[in-house]
Amino acid sequence: MTLQVSDLRVHYRTLRGDVRALDGVSFSVAAGEIMGVVGESGCGKSTLGKSLIRLDNRMKHVGGTVTLDGENLPIADDRAMDRFRFTSVSLIPQYAMSALNPTRRIGRLVADLLAAHGISYAATLPELTRRLALVGLPERVLENYPIELSGGMKQRVVLVLSTLRDPALLVADEVTSALDVSTQRAVAETLVEFRDRGYVRSMLVVTHDISLVYQIADTIMVMYAGRLAEKAPSDVVVTEPLHPYTQLLIGALPEVGARFGDRRLTGIPGRPPGLRNPPQGCRFRARCPLAFDKCAEQPPFVEVAENHQVACWKAGS
Amino acid sequence: MRRYFGRKLAIYALTFVVAVTLNWLIPRFMPGDPVLRMLTRTSVSNPEAIAPMRAYYENVFGLDVPLWKQYLKYWVELFQGNLGVSVWLFPAPVADVIVDAVPYTLALLLPSILLSWWAGNKVGALAARRKWLDNTALPVSYALTATPYMWLGILLAWGLGIVAGLFPVAGGYSFEMRPEWSWAFVGSLAQHWFLPFLSLFLVAFGGWAIGMRNLIIYELEADYANYLAALGAPRRLIRRYAFRNALLPQLTGLALQLGVLVAGALVTEIVFAYPGLGHLILQAIQNQDFFLLQGVFLFIVIGVLAANFLIDIVYVLVDPRTRTGMQGAT
Amino acid sequence: MTDTTEHVSATGAPAPAEPVTPVAGPRRRDVLHFALRNRKVVGGTVVILAFLVLGLVAPFFTDHGPNEYVGPPSSPPSADFWFGTTTFGQDVFLQFANGIRSTFVVGLLGGGLAGLIGMTIGFVAGYRGGLVDELLNMLTNIVLVLPALAVLIILHAYVGITSVPMQALFIGLFSWPWVARAVRAQTFSLRSREFVDLARLSGMRPLAVIRREIAPNMSSYLFMTFILLFGGAVLMAATLDFIGLGPTDVVSLGLMMNSAVHWSALHLGLWWWFVPPGAAITAIVGALYVMNVGLDEVFNPKLREM
Numbered sequence: 001m002t003l004q005v006s007d008l009r010v011h012y013r014t015l016r017g018d019v020r021a022l023d024g025v026s027f028s029v030a031a032g033e034i035m036g037v038v039g040e041s042g043c044g045k046s047t048l049g050k051s052l053i054r055l056d057n058r059m060k061h062v063g064g065t066v067t068l069d070g071e072n073l074p075i076a077d078d079r080a081m082d083r084f085r086f087t088s089v090s091l092i093p094q095y096a097m098s099a100l101n102p103t104r105r106i107g108r109l110v111a112d113l114l115a116a117h118g119i120s121y122a123a124t125l126p127e128l129t130r131r132l133a134l135v136g137l138p139e140r141v142l143e144n145y146p147i148e149l150s151g152g153m154k155q156r157v158v159l160v161l162s163t164l165r166d167p168a169l170l171v172a173d174e175v176t177s178a179l180d181v182s183t184q185r186a187v188a189e190t191l192v193e194f195r196d197r198g199y200v201r202s203m204l205v206v207t208h209d210i211s212l213v214y215q216i217a218d219t220i221m222v223m224y225a226g227r228l229a230e231k232a233p234s235d236v237v238v239t240e241p242l243h244p245y246t247q248l249l250i251g252a253l254p255e256v257g258a259r260f261g262d263r264r265l266t267g268i269p270g271r272p273p274g275l276r277n278p279p280q281g282c283r284f285r286a287r288c289p290l291a292f293d294k295c296a297e298q299p300p301f302v303e304v305a306e307n308h309q310v311a312c313w314k315a316g317s
Numbered sequence: 318m319r320r321y322f323g324r325k326l327a328i329y330a331l332t333f334v335v336a337v338t339l340n341w342l343i344p345r346f347m348p349g350d351p352v353l354r355m356l357t358r359t360s361v362s363n364p365e366a367i368a369p370m371r372a373y374y375e376n377v378f379g380l381d382v383p384l385w386k387q388y389l390k391y392w393v394e395l396f397q398g399n400l401g402v403s404v405w406l407f408p409a410p411v412a413d414v415i416v417d418a419v420p421y422t423l424a425l426l427l428p429s430i431l432l433s434w435w436a437g438n439k440v441g442a443l444a445a446r447r448k449w450l451d452n453t454a455l456p457v458s459y460a461l462t463a464t465p466y467m468w469l470g471i472l473l474a475w476g477l478g479i480v481a482g483l484f485p486v487a488g489g490y491s492f493e494m495r496p497e498w499s500w501a502f503v504g505s506l507a508q509h510w511f512l513p514f515l516s517l518f519l520v521a522f523g524g525w526a527i528g529m530r531n532l533i534i535y536e537l538e539a540d541y542a543n544y545l546a547a548l549g550a551p552r553r554l555i556r557r558y559a560f561r562n563a564l565l566p567q568l569t570g571l572a573l574q575l576g577v578l579v580a581g582a583l584v585t586e587i588v589f590a591y592p593g594l595g596h597l598i599l600q601a602i603q604n605q606d607f608f609l610l611q612g613v614f615l616f617i618v619i620g621v622l623a624a625n626f627l628i629d630i631v632y633v634l635v636d637p638r639t640r641t642g643m644q645g646a647t
Numbered sequence: 648m649t650d651t652t653e654h655v656s657a658t659g660a661p662a663p664a665e666p667v668t669p670v671a672g673p674r675r676r677d678v679l680h681f682a683l684r685n686r687k688v689v690g691g692t693v694v695i696l697a698f699l700v701l702g703l704v705a706p707f708f709t710d711h712g713p714n715e716y717v718g719p720p721s722s723p724p725s726a727d728f729w730f731g732t733t734t735f736g737q738d739v740f741l742q743f744a745n746g747i748r749s750t751f752v753v754g755l756l757g758g759g760l761a762g763l764i765g766m767t768i769g770f771v772a773g774y775r776g777g778l779v780d781e782l783l784n785m786l787t788n789i790v791l792v793l794p795a796l797a798v799l800i801i802l803h804a805y806v807g808i809t810s811v812p813m814q815a816l817f818i819g820l821f822s823w824p825w826v827a828r829a830v831r832a833q834t835f836s837l838r839s840r841e842f843v844d845l846a847r848l849s850g851m852r853p854l855a856v857i858r859r860e861i862a863p864n865m866s867s868y869l870f871m872t873f874i875l876l877f878g879g880a881v882l883m884a885a886t887l888d889f890i891g892l893g894p895t896d897v898v899s900l901g902l903m904m905n906s907a908v909h910w911s912a913l914h915l916g917l918w919w920w921f922v923p924p925g926a927a928i929t930a931i932v933g934a935l936y937v938m939n940v941g942l943d944e945v946f947n948p949k950l951r952e953m
Contacts, residue, residue: 084549095544465885573825
């Protein structure tokens, strides 16, 4: 078992009180597993991704633990986390296009970063160029400034840089949302290839694009309003979803398995509840076509079949 | 890059033309003909001044030639360095009077601009990361940058000059000395230079410190800073990047501020009766010496344009984005 | 150069970085909510209002003109003459209050005019693009590098300034370029947004698009710009007055400093003559800058202290 998250709670501090962006989330990711995390915007999936590597200054770790290969990740301690970042946990950010310092040559940037981690740039260079070549970039991009590269090239540089130390866990946060369809596909395939080559042990792919994760993920986890709704192997989530929310999400897709382009999850009427004062019981209740009295109580996230967990009173029956 | 400099130079050339044209237009078309008025007044106070003044006036503004010829003539005289004769220091040519004063202004401006820029950036960057410094340096900086140059000058002259008696408060050197290359004279120069320099430095310093502090905070929020932090880069590295990147807009800010800084130097010179261009302006106004005033104006414009161009060159040297030619114009 | 260069305004204080997301109906109340809780905004506003009230009200409580000789010469501050008197026996406090009045007039008119010109040029250049933009941009750049004070000195010397509004007009005419540049850059980026396209497609005239769709989205930015222009105009006017080129029949803070230096208040120890006018300018302009920083925090949630 690589990553183990138990009852993780992370709040956003605002002037009007805490927003419970992540309200008790537990799951695990196995070695070699690619897990897709999907949900509408504001469901907590990005918060989850950030929590595993770096809380921003408005985020507060309230409870729960994260362990990686049996070692506890001090996610609330920014300094202590530095030891794990880049080497054990790494990130491909949503903003990959602007993730590189515009006034530094890419090679210099990499050298600075490696030096800060006490690693020799010269010794790493052969591996770096090999990986750049793998994603179709010539060695001379190291001599370039970011502005001289196209968006797709910058994305690939970030991909290579983030995984240079073969991290045990890679968080890919909405990596394809800024790209066109054909590039999306190429990036998705590269992610799988990096996993297959062992550059990354396991991966958390955070996205709003179910069709994308369906192509590359082994497992899909559906989040709703700061909690987990359903988690199962990709096939199962897409073909036999049990949570009404997942069913609506999937139903919102025209045809599963085909190429959908940039399909957004907007087909479900209503909006998720505010997380400053979330309602009691099942948080999907207000929008759920199947809601009944019992939904006033929070349904547990239970395993209903092998590797298939759901938080819904109707799911087991 | 050639396009970038081409555009810049074109703008500066045009600005110069505009300035010269303004200089020619204003006295020529002002109701009541102020220059003629000046000549009449001069003829009363200083009879022998009238002949060369009138000669220059006839030459450049003479009414018997068509306008375009007058305008052309003005340019020709300009390129020959003929800016007319000063009324105030008759019979010295305006160009000579100005050339004598320019070193004093430069001696004030250059160190105060460069040092305040450097120190302001350093302190601003420090303030962005130390709460106590932010809480002390920032309010002080705001007060300084809001201070009128002359008022700070007056206060310093009063406090350090008259009350404490540490520094002389007027002139470029001790009035009992003659300009010469001796230690005593240089010492006197330095003594007289210090207070005007200090007041210029302090006001400009506040602005730079605030600018750098705010820019760094924006830079530390930038995507590249977040990415580096997520990859476990130490704060030191991220701050170094942020500082370097924040220096670029500060450099552009320097170009934008030049006019204000020069203005500050002019009034500071007036406060301290420092014999630079500002002092000339005051004398020109009080003596109705319009040729001198216009000459000083042209010199200031040329100086500011040259400094702008210098900053452009430095900017290209330090910002790869302009060098790669992907972003050139404006 | 690049659009990131607008962080520093020509007045010395940092300009707001960029206009924030459209302020929609419900967010307007938010802005007020945060503005009233922001110590910088509230503090700055209080200082400005205090000076404004002083400038407006004080002159009504006396039937002397500010330049009349009302008291003993060179007397230090006392109950009768709060800020003392000049070498000629003029009431410094009376001059001070009147000077503040001129200061506000110059700031409002000069800053307002510069803002108006800058916005108009910026909007038109950014919205029309093409040749219009090229020409306006060239004009902007020329006025930008022309040292404003030097031009104003020449103009003032020849034209002879007789009133405060006239002085404000001249100042406004030469301090708009950085506003035009910033507004142009922002208009450029707003122009391609969906809601602007929609308005254009629905047949709205260009002016209407600018007024109804683009300007409101930059209102917070424009307001902060005006604050900086106000401060800049005040400083510029004080400088001109100090040199002796301002209107001489009106009392202004710069002219007070001019007289103080001219009549050697320094050497005679009449500190009460030259300290108040400069202190008032520093306080007013400083309060404006601080208010501006506070507003920046209100409009840019990122900067709010959590």
